[in-house]
Each structure stands twice: as C-alpha cells, then as structure tokens.
Amino acid sequence: MTVNHTHFINGKHRPGTSGAFHDVFNPSTGEVQGKTPLADSAEINEAVKAAVDAFPNWSRTSVVRRARILFKFLELATADKDNLARLLSSEHGKVFEDARGDVQRGLEVIEFACGIPHFMKGEYSNAVSDGIDVYSMRKPLGAVACITPFNFPAMIPMWMFGMAIACGNTVVLKPSEKDPSVPLRLAELMLEAGAPPGVLNVLHGDKGAVDGLLDHAGIKAVSFVGSTPIAQYVYARGAAAGKRVQAMGGAKNHMIVMPDADIDLVVDSLIGSAYGSAGERCMANPVAVAVGDQVADAIIERLIPRIGELKIGPSLDPEMEMGPLVTAEHHAKVKSYIDMGVREGAKLLVDGRDYRCGIQGYEKGFFMGASLFDQVTPTMQSYRDEIFGPVLQIMRSPNFEDAMSLPTQHPYGNGTSIFTRDGDAARDYADRVEVGMVGINVPIPVPVAFHTFGGWKQSSFGDTNQHGTAGVHFYTKIKTVTSRWPKGVRAGADFFIPTLN
Numbered sequence: 193m194t195v196n197h198t199h200f201i202n203g204k205h206r207p208g209t210s211g212a213f214h215d216v217f218n219p220s221t222g223e224v225q226g227k228t229p230l231a232d233s234a235e236i237n238e239a240v241k242a243a244v245d246a247f248p249n250w251s252r253t254s255v256v257r258r259a260r261i262l263f264k265f266l267e268l269a270t271a272d273k274d275n276l277a278r279l280l281s282s283e284h285g286k287v288f289e290d291a292r293g294d295v296q297r298g299l300e301v302i303e304f305a306c307g308i309p310h311f312m313k314g315e316y317s318n319a320v321s322d323g324i325d326v327y328s329m330r331k332p333l334g335a336v337a338c339i340t341p342f343n344f345p346a347m348i349p350m351w352m353f354g355m356a357i358a359c360g361n362t363v364v365l366k367p368s369e370k371d372p373s374v375p376l377r378l379a380e381l382m383l384e385a386g387a388p389p390g391v392l393n394v395l396h397g398d399k400g401a402v403d404g405l406l407d408h409a410g411i412k413a414v415s416f417v418g419s420t421p422i423a424q425y426v427y428a429r430g431a432a433a434g435k436r437v438q439a440m441g442g443a444k445n446h447m448i449v450m451p452d453a454d455i456d457l458v459v460d461s462l463i464g465s466a467y468g469s470a471g472e473r474c475m476a477n478p479v480a481v482a483v484g485d486q487v488a489d490a491i492i493e494r495l496i497p498r499i500g501e502l503k504i505g506p507s508l509d510p511e512m513e514m515g516p517l518v519t520a521e522h523h524a525k526v527k528s529y530i531d532m533g534v535r536e537g538a539k540l541l542v543d544g545r546d547y548r549c550g551i552q553g554y555e556k557g558f559f560m561g562a563s564l565f566d567q568v569t570p571t572m573q574s575y576r577d578e579i580f581g582p583v584l585q586i587m588r589s590p591n592f593e594d595a596m597s598l599p600t601q602h603p604y605g606n607g608t609s610i611f612t613r614d615g616d617a618a619r620d621y622a623d624r625v626e627v628g629m630v631g632i633n634v635p636i637p638v639p640v641a642f643h644t645f646g647g648w649k650q651s652s653f654g655d656t657n658q659h660g661t662a663g664v665h666f667y668t669k670i671k672t673v674t675s676r677w678p679k680g681v682r683a684g685a686d687f688f689i690p691t692l693n
C-alpha cells in the first residue's frame with residue numbers, strides 16, 4: 193500500500209492534480225511507500241494566494257497571541273514527538289533516536305520563537321533634536337517561501353517557519369520530495385495550535401515548484417537549505433526577482449586532531465560525527481586531519497575495530513546505530529566517490545561498499561557500511577567534493593598551521609572542530625579558521641537555537657544566518673519614524689537637509 197501524499201493549502205489537505213509524482217521510499221526495505229505530488233503552476237498559485245490572503249490578519253495579530261500559538265504548537269508537537277520521529281525515520285532512514293533529535297532541535301527553535309515579543313521590540317531615541325523623537329519598528333515581510341532538504345525534515349522546516357510565523361509572516365513550505373510526511377504533520381499541528389488557515393501551507397514539488405516560488409510576485413523572501421549548486425541558483429534567481437534570499441549549501445567539515453588530544457574522545461567523536469545518520473548531515477565530520485603521523489596511526493588503530501562493531505540495519509530497530517542511505521540513487525553516488533578515492537590513490541582501509549543487511553525483509557535496503565580512507569590529499573576530487581555518506585577521510589598534516597590551512601582553503605566553510613588540550617591552540621584556531629561554525633572538543637558544533645546557524649564560502653549565500661536573532665532580522669524589515677509634534681507657532685518650510693549642530 194503506497195500513501196498518496198497531499199499538499200496542505202489554506203488549512204486543508206489538497207490532493208495533487210498535476211499528474212506528476214515522486215516516489216517516497218522506505219530506505220530500510222528499498223520499497224516505494226508513498227508518492228509525493230509535484231505541484232504545477234495552478235497549485236503553486238493556489239498555495240501562494242493562500243499565504244498572501246492570510247498575511248494581513250496574521251501580521252496584525254498581536255505578537256503575544258502569535259507567541260501563544262507557538263507555545264501551543266510546542267506542546268502538541270512535543271506530545272507527538274515519537275510519532276513524528278517514526279515517520280521521519282521510516283522515510284529518511286536515520287535511526288529512531290536520531291530522528292527524535294531532529295524533531296527536538298527543531299522544537300528548540302520554536303522555544304526561542306516563543307520569545308518573539310521581546311525580539312520584535314524596536315528602538316527609541318528621545319529628543320534627537322528639539323521636540324523630535326525617532327523610533328523604529330520591525331515589520332514582517334509578507335508571504336515567504338521556505339525550501340528544505342531531505343536530511344532534516346523536521347528541524348530545518350521548523351528553523352524557518354517557526355521564525356517566519358513568529359515574526360508575522362505567512363509561509364509556503366516546499367519540503368524535500370523524498371520525505372514529505374513530517375512537514376505535513378507539522379502543518380497540521382500548527383493549524384491545531386490555532387494558526388489560521390493559510391499561515392503555514394505545504395506545497396510539494398521539485399525544480400518546477402521551486403522556480404515557480406522564486407519567480408512569483410507574491411513571495412517576498414526565500415529561505416533555502418540544500419546542496420551548493422542549487423543554493424547558488426536559488427540565491428541568484430530569487431535575488432534577480434527582487435526577493436530577500438538566504439541560501440545555505442553543502443559542506444565538507446574538518447576535524448583537526450592535535451598531538452595532545454584525548455584520542456579516545458576523538459575516536460568516539462569521529463564514530464558519531466562521521467557515520468551517524470549515515471553521514472547525511474551538513475555538520476557531519478567526514479575529514480579528520482591528524483597533526484603528525486603518530487596521531488593518525490593512533491586514531492586508525494582504535495577506529496578500525498570500532499567501525500567493525502557498528503550496528504547497521506533497519507532504522508526503526510532500536511538496536512541499530514546507523515540506518516540506510518536515503519535512496520538507491522544516493523547510494524550509487526556515495527559508492528562512486530569511494531571508487532574515485534581509490535582511483536585517486538587514497539588508501540581505503542575499511543570498505544563499506546558491499547555491505548548488505550542480513551535481516552530478513554531488509555536485503556534490498558539502501559545500506560552501506562562505514563568506509564575509512566587514509567592518505568587523502570588536498571588535490572583529490574573525492575576530498576574537494578561533498579560525499580554526504582558514511583565515508584571518513586584521514587589526512588596527515590605536519591603541523592598546526594598546515595592543518596588549519598586545509599579547512600581555510602577548502603571551498604566549503606560550514607563547520608569545523610579542533611580536538612586539543614591546549615587552550616591557546618584552540619583559541620587561535622577558532623579565531624583564524626575561515627569557517628562559520630567551530631567546535632572545540634565538540635565534533636558537531638551546531639549552535640543552539642538562540643545563537644545562529646550558518647556557514648561561510650560555498651556553504652552559504654546571502655548574509656543572514658538561520659534562527660536566533662539573525663532569523664528575526666531575516667524575516668523582518670525595519671521602519672524608522674522621525675516624529676515631531678508641533679507646539680505653538682510653526683516654523684516656515686525647510687529647504688536643507690536637517691543636521692545636528
């Protein structure tokens with residue numbers, strides 16, 4: 193039985209009528225379990241119209257009431273967390289506990305968004321000149337589009353719609369066509385929490401839907417997360433259409449391991465951050481840079497047996513630590529990068545390419561074992577590109593400066609970490625490395641919701657990060673009022689720009 197997913201427009205499920213669909217797999221079994229409708233232009237117009245029509249009332253709804261609806265959503269989604277995580281795990285393939293984490297990290301942004309009355313406060317300057325006061329207020333933008341990737345189908349939609357809706361905008365969410373169920377369920381919960389119909393719409397689709405939203409005059413801003421080529425395209429096309437755009441792209445995160453690091457901590461951190469979620473995280477750690485051969489050898493010696501013990505299998509089996517990749521197509525792509533690494537001369541110490549799940553019923557799942565490369569060098573294409581699978585590449589650097597130059601010179605600049613006991617080295621690294629998010633003895637430095645998330649270089653286009661105060665800034669525009677209440681006799685007209693003497 194396959195599920196025919198629906199759009200969610202103006203508070204109602206709306207079956208797709210374009211006739212085009214995308215298969216949704218159960219990656220653990222390899223079977224098709226659903227169909228995502230791909231929107232045509234009539235459906236795009238309908239979703240945008242719903243958001244545009246809902247905007248005047250929602251933007252005028254008091255900020256306190258908007259916050260209360262988010263509090264209610266938080267309560268409902270928290271109660272539904274296990275159900276959301278099960279849905280998520282069954283379509284994405286990440287293991288259940290990790291799927292719960294995906295939901296939880298999104299809910300933490302909603303918690304932050306519940307404080308929106310504080311963040312919408314403007315500024316006020318009393319008596320900037322004789323009888324003149326100046327104040328500013330934050331205004332929502334209008335209907336905005338939120339376009340999200342497959343790998344965090346709960347967290348990333350909530351990063352975006354939580355902040356956008358709190359600020360008084362209305363949303364057309366275009367989630368990944370690969371795992372549509374969780375975004376749909378979140379929209380149902382938002383309606384149940386009291387958000388009026390049209391405030392959060394879910395429109396499914398592929399490039400056609402994205403292009404339709406980028407070009408639509410009703411959409412005032414676009415928030416995008418996905419791969420770098422698409423992020424760059426979305427940024428350029430959205431900006432050319434006069435919209436505010438933030439577009440986060442791919443990553444290749446380096447962990448620098450100094451000679452004084454705690455190697456047991458490093459190995460624990462690498463196992464989780466390189467292979468967790470089968471490496472399908474933009475903050476995964478697919479590159480470990482060992483400072484000195486001794487460090488590299490010590491990591492490898494302890495890592496190989498740990499890789500052998502990894503429990504890889506059906507994502508909903510509570511015993512498992514790593515599930516399958518999202519699709520057979522992505523499995524083939526990751527495999528081709530391992531082939532490339534071998535061709536380029538890197539040393540494949542552990543080969544996960546031929547891993548098969550032996551559990552009955554799961555033989556056709558998109559499983560891949562963990563792979564480990566040593567002797568990876570900066571010119572290799574398999575190093576320059578994002579692989580987005582369970583592949584860890586070890587590089588050897590002679591010293592700290594050389595190690596730091598690798599993430600600094602890499603085209604991507606999302607996250608990085610340093611493992612050391614030396615505070616001076618850690619501080620210097622955090623200060624100088626050309627990467628947007630840095631961990632010190634922390635392998636996946638995803639900032640908490642009240643800070644902001646965003647990489648540098650090819651990992652992000654646009655100048656505003658996700659969530660935190662940057663999220664408020666992205667989803668609002670400032671109006672500044674200069675006010676004078678005349679008293680007594682009016683002066684004559686002024687022909688020169690007023691200045692402060």
Ligand code: NAD
Binds near residue numbers: 343344440442443580
């Ligand atoms: P993707 O770029 O294939 O898809 C992202 C979104 O763009 C989806 O909604 C998809 O439908 C749409 N899309 C796909 N092709 C398109 C096209 N040709 N034109 C217009 N829209 C298109 O990314 P994905 O495979 O879903 O997600 C994985 C990628 O996302 C990885 O590169 C990962 O690093 C990145 N990612 C980045 C961050 C971050 O914050 N920097 C976070 C999570 C994931």
